[in-house]
Amino acid sequence: MERTNDPVLSVRNLSVSFADAAGTLHAVDDVSFDVPEGGILGVVGESGSGKTVSLMSTMGMIESSTMHVSGSALFRGRDLLKMDFAERAALRGREIGFVFQNPLGSLNPVMRIGAQIAEAPLFHGLINRRQARDCAISLLESVGVANPERRLDDYPHQFSGGERQRVMIAIAISCGPRLLICDEPTTALDVTVERKILELLFSLRDRRNLSIVFITHDLTVAMNFADEISVMYGGAIMERGSALQVLSNPAHPYTRELFSANMEVGKGKRRGEEPAGTPAEFFRGREGCPFEPAGGPPFVSRSRMREVEGEPGHWVNDLHRYTLETDGVVA
Amino acid sequence: MELLKFVVKRLLAIVVSVACVVALTFAMMRVVPSDYFAQMELRYGANTAGKQMLDQQREEYRRIFHLDDPLWKQVGRYFVRVMKWDFGPSYKEPNEPHKITELVNAKFPVTLSVALAGMGIALLVGVPLGVFAALRRNTWVDYLLTSASMVGQVVPPYVLAVLLTLFFAVFVRNFQIGDSFPLAWLALPSEGWGSWKNAVMPAIALGAAPMAAVARYIRSSVLETLDQDFVRTALSKGLGRLRVVVRHALRPSLVPVVTVMGPQLGYMIVGSVLVEDLFRLQGLGSLFVGAINERDVPLVITSTFILAATVMLVNLVVDLLYMVIDPRIRPKDLG
Amino acid sequence: MEPEESSVIDPLDAFRPGSPTAEPPPGLPAEPPKSARTGWRHDFRVFRRHKPAVAGLVYVVLLLLASFLGPVFFDMDYEKGDPLQTLVSPCAAHPFGTDQQGRDILVRNLHAARNAMIVAVVSVVVGLVVGGLIGAFSGYVGGAFDLVVMRLVDVMFAFPQILLLILLLVAIPDSMDRRISMFVAIGVTSWAGYARLVRGLVIQAKNEDYVEAARCLGATDFHVIRKYILPNIAGPVIVAVSFGIPSAMMAESGMSLIGLGLRPPMPSWGNLIFDGAREMLGFPHLVLWPSLTFALTLLAFTFIGDGLGGVYGKDK
Numbered sequence: 001m002e003r004t005n006d007p008v009l010s011v012r013n014l015s016v017s018f019a020d021a022a023g024t025l026h027a028v029d030d031v032s033f034d035v036p037e038g039g040i041l042g043v044v045g046e047s048g049s050g051k052t053v054s055l056m057s058t059m060g061m062i063e064s065s066t067m068h069v070s071g072s073a074l075f076r077g078r079d080l081l082k083m084d085f086a087e088r089a090a091l092r093g094r095e096i097g098f099v100f101q102n103p104l105g106s107l108n109p110v111m112r113i114g115a116q117i118a119e120a121p122l123f124h125g126l127i128n129r130r131q132a133r134d135c136a137i138s139l140l141e142s143v144g145v146a147n148p149e150r151r152l153d154d155y156p157h158q159f160s161g162g163e164r165q166r167v168m169i170a171i172a173i174s175c176g177p178r179l180l181i182c183d184e185p186t187t188a189l190d191v192t193v194e195r196k197i198l199e200l201l202f203s204l205r206d207r208r209n210l211s212i213v214f215i216t217h218d219l220t221v222a223m224n225f226a227d228e229i230s231v232m233y234g235g236a237i238m239e240r241g242s243a244l245q246v247l248s249n250p251a252h253p254y255t256r257e258l259f260s261a262n263m264e265v266g267k268g269k270r271r272g273e274e275p276a277g278t279p280a281e282f283f284r285g286r287e288g289c290p291f292e293p294a295g296g297p298p299f300v301s302r303s304r305m306r307e308v309e310g311e312p313g314h315w316v317n318d319l320h321r322y323t324l325e326t327d328g329v330v331a
Numbered sequence: 332m333e334l335l336k337f338v339v340k341r342l343l344a345i346v347v348s349v350a351c352v353v354a355l356t357f358a359m360m361r362v363v364p365s366d367y368f369a370q371m372e373l374r375y376g377a378n379t380a381g382k383q384m385l386d387q388q389r390e391e392y393r394r395i396f397h398l399d400d401p402l403w404k405q406v407g408r409y410f411v412r413v414m415k416w417d418f419g420p421s422y423k424e425p426n427e428p429h430k431i432t433e434l435v436n437a438k439f440p441v442t443l444s445v446a447l448a449g450m451g452i453a454l455l456v457g458v459p460l461g462v463f464a465a466l467r468r469n470t471w472v473d474y475l476l477t478s479a480s481m482v483g484q485v486v487p488p489y490v491l492a493v494l495l496t497l498f499f500a501v502f503v504r505n506f507q508i509g510d511s512f513p514l515a516w517l518a519l520p521s522e523g524w525g526s527w528k529n530a531v532m533p534a535i536a537l538g539a540a541p542m543a544a545v546a547r548y549i550r551s552s553v554l555e556t557l558d559q560d561f562v563r564t565a566l567s568k569g570l571g572r573l574r575v576v577v578r579h580a581l582r583p584s585l586v587p588v589v590t591v592m593g594p595q596l597g598y599m600i601v602g603s604v605l606v607e608d609l610f611r612l613q614g615l616g617s618l619f620v621g622a623i624n625e626r627d628v629p630l631v632i633t634s635t636f637i638l639a640a641t642v643m644l645v646n647l648v649v650d651l652l653y654m655v656i657d658p659r660i661r662p663k664d665l666g
Numbered sequence: 667m668e669p670e671e672s673s674v675i676d677p678l679d680a681f682r683p684g685s686p687t688a689e690p691p692p693g694l695p696a697e698p699p700k701s702a703r704t705g706w707r708h709d710f711r712v713f714r715r716h717k718p719a720v721a722g723l724v725y726v727v728l729l730l731l732a733s734f735l736g737p738v739f740f741d742m743d744y745e746k747g748d749p750l751q752t753l754v755s756p757c758a759a760h761p762f763g764t765d766q767q768g769r770d771i772l773v774r775n776l777h778a779a780r781n782a783m784i785v786a787v788v789s790v791v792v793g794l795v796v797g798g799l800i801g802a803f804s805g806y807v808g809g810a811f812d813l814v815v816m817r818l819v820d821v822m823f824a825f826p827q828i829l830l831l832i833l834l835l836v837a838i839p840d841s842m843d844r845r846i847s848m849f850v851a852i853g854v855t856s857w858a859g860y861a862r863l864v865r866g867l868v869i870q871a872k873n874e875d876y877v878e879a880a881r882c883l884g885a886t887d888f889h890v891i892r893k894y895i896l897p898n899i900a901g902p903v904i905v906a907v908s909f910g911i912p913s914a915m916m917a918e919s920g921m922s923l924i925g926l927g928l929r930p931p932m933p934s935w936g937n938l939i940f941d942g943a944r945e946m947l948g949f950p951h952l953v954l955w956p957s958l959t960f961a962l963t964l965l966a967f968t969f970i971g972d973g974l975g976g977v978y979g980k981d982k
Contacts, residue, residue, distance in 0.1 A: 061566060063566075085572075089569045089570070089571060090569060092568065092569035097567075098564070100563065106561055107561055108564070108565070108579050109657070109658075110583050110657050110659075119568060119578075120569065155658045171564065171568070172567075351821060352824070356833060359834070359836075363836055364838075365840060481965070481968070482961075482965065485912065485965050487920065487964075489923060490939065493939060494958070496946065496947075497950050497954055597826070604828055605828065605920045605924060609940060623833075623836055623926070624925065626836075631833075635829055638829060639826055643824070
């Protein structure tokens with residue numbers, strides 16, 4: 001598949017911190033990644049790795065007086081971080097759609113489905129009240145909900161889990177956005193339903209020329225689904241590259257651990273070695289590679305990205321080699 | 332269908348409860364130590380002529396009100412008449428067969444409209460106040476509203492009415508707003524159910540407690556709702572902050588408010604008994620108190636019946652409202 | 667909301683009509699009785715942190731001293747009026763002024779406070795003893811008795827309380843001191859709330875793991891009740907009582923307002939307010955001081971209740 005080189009979303013040196021009386025919490029530290037036009041970026045990491053914060057903070061989805069954001073996030077050439085609330089709100093829903101993890105909780109329990117779907121296009125002035133119903137029907141149809149005319153007047157609790165997530169996707173694509181941010185969209189779903197939702201996202205990408213950011217803790221799903229992968233840990237990126245590059249030559253020990261964890265869980269065995277520290281520990285200002293054992297040399301930043309030799313576009317967080325010299329990371 | 336079954340079931344329960352209330356009232360009015368005739372005796376005097384008149388009257392009342400029948404028969408006969416919305420004559424005017432019905436028809440609207448006006452004030456003021464306090468959580472505005480609502484909830488309406496009236500009266504005098512600000516709105520009316528203006532102060536006084544309750548519940552419930560995931564979805568659609576609160580957070584937050592509204596509205600209707608005399612409103616409450624003081628048994632029973640039935644019906648209506656606001660709630664949840 | 671929170675029995679349920687009869691939640695964590703763990707010194711420290719509650723307590727103590735000790739030291743006859751000093755505005759001799767018959771408003775106000783507090787405390791005790799014993803027995807024994815009692819409680823809640831109060835007050839012979847009539851009437855109308863509260867608490871305490879453990883070690887019923895159940899239900903009951911007092915005061919003044927409570931010339935906040943309201947705009951002092959004292963007293967008791975609620979784990 002041939003794509004233009006201009007990424008839809010280009011995040012550079014993003015740092016997010018929350019300062020309160022208890023101290024400063026560095027949730028995201030010096031993170032950079034691109035979302036290719038028409039492509040799918042998978043952001044992989046365990047909970048607390050900063051994967052959600054790094055996306056949501058740039059979109060103005062986190063409202064906190066203690067939050068401090070630095071760096072840049074260019075969405076189609078415009079820096080999201082330099083916009084005020086209203087400018088970002090005008091993009092949300094209109095050009096950037098969101099799908100969240102908990103489909104039941106994410107839908108308003110006391111509003112009819114049709115009204116929830118048509119709300120964003122109505123609000124952004126793309127349709128008028130008379131068109132709202134037809135608009136909602138065609139959207140429901142396009143995400144594969146049967147009998148859309150009848151289901152329109154139902155409430156969320158009358159839908160099944162998979163259908164609710166389809167409704168969420170219909171809401172997210174209701175204004176024909178360029179970018180879809182899916183935050184663990186299949187985590188709460190059964191495996192079979194997960195498959196169908198992923199297929200739906202795939203087909204929407206192709207039909208509507210969407211770019212997708214797919215946030216997940218499941219490396220296998222990301223590998224199957226995404227074109228590009230970013231692996232995050234402790235608020236920093238450990239490794240990023242195309243899915244093929246990361247799969248065939250995982251350059252960072254954390255990535256390798258994720259792979260082996262996935263595989264060995266299948267065999268019923270647990271890996272003895274755990275990551276060096278809990279993510280929260282690093283948030284409270286410990287410096288250096290988050291994945292290194294405690295007591296390593298202090299560094300100013302958590303990332304020092306280095307391109308893997310012979311693989312353009314495959315980057316690995318280089319801080320790690322200072323503490324794991326014998327591991328052969330440094331190729 | 333399910334809904335119909337629910338309503339029928341609840342209506343039946345209401346009929347049974349009201350029957351209990353009426354039977355109990357009948358029974359209690361029988362054991363009242365100083366009854367209607369004892370009071371008449373005082374009026375006619377103890378001479379022979381007075382005694383004769385009293386005996387004559389007692390005979391007549393036995394005939395008209397079936398006083399010699401056993402209790403169950405009296406209660407049964409009462410309910411047969413209730414079916415026809417005919418409450419018969421009162422002791423005071425035994426020869427007007429529809430006196431009580433006329434009284435109820437005339438006075439019930441007064442009580443209900445004051446209660447509804449109070450509830451209207453409570454909602455119109457309480458809901459925005461609660462939302463505002465929630466959005467300004469832990470600021471001085473929040474603390475002020477929370478303490479004010481505490482006062483509103485604790486102090487009974489008649490005390491509040493007195494204090495507010497005095498406050499306004501002093502305020503009006505000192506600031507020379509003078510005639511343009513009609514003091515009559517605030518003052519307790521001298522006589523009769525004059526105009527709707529006379530209902531302003533009672534409605535405010537009666538509405539203060541529910542207003543305080545509503546504001547408190549709305550505040551905590553909006554805070555809880557704002558933490559929910561669908562608010563994030565609303566934000567992700569690009570809606571403005573106010574729109575998110577009003578369109579998405581408010582309606583789910585109303586559910587707990589509806590829970591407190593039923594008892595509050597019931598309290599306001601029964602509370603009319605306490606405040607109507609003070610405000611000289613000619614409503615059901617003052618009718619009841621007057622009947623009690625005159626030991627006018629049929630009138631006491633009917634006003635008890637109407638007040639109790641209204642309170643229970645209001646609770647049913649509020650439960651139905653519950654289902655309108657939150658479609659997840661089904662009749663079976665309400666029992 | 668955490669599951670533990672919803673399982674806490676709310677003492678205010680005693681005053682809420684129609685709330686479901688509290689059932690003991692299954693699987694509560696076993697926890698020793700609070701008083702065994704802390705003691706009243708600690709309780710008082712927690713209470714002291716709640717500033718409005720402390721202010722309320724100070725106010726109530728002052729009011730108690732003034733209204734009970736005042737008559738001992740001063741001439742405080744509430745009936746005696748000075749016909750030459752009618753409708754006097756507040757001055758040095760009559761700080762709150764005098765009424766139409768020249769009676770001192772401060773004296774009448776203090777007597778009203780005294781009557782209100784006597785009626786409130788005694789009627790709450792009556793309601794608590796009757797309701798508490800019935801509820802405790804019902805909860806401890808269970809079975810058919812429990813079922814009958816709970817149906818009765820439901821009927822009590824279905825009857826609008828004010829109406830029942832009025833009917834009772836009419837039915838009680840007039841020859842008695844009206845304050846005694848009030849004890850009886852308010853006690854009868856409020857027992858159901860206490861019964862429901864105590865029953866729920868007893869059932870909850872009965873099922874605690876440590877109570878069962880004590881039983882296994884051979885403790886007698888008496889020992890279990892004294893050592894485990896009483897300390898456990900004391901807190902919520904104290905909170906309920908502290909909120910019951912202002913509501914009994916409201917009942918007393920409400921009944922006096924419509925002429926069914928204390929009879930003039932015996933002063934009550936209810937009849938002081940009713941009489942004063944007629945001349946309100948001409949002589950505001952007639953009604954202002956009683957209203958203010960009454961409102962402040964209600965607030966003070968409610969603050970104390972809030973403070974106690976904080977002590978006994980109903981802090982919000």
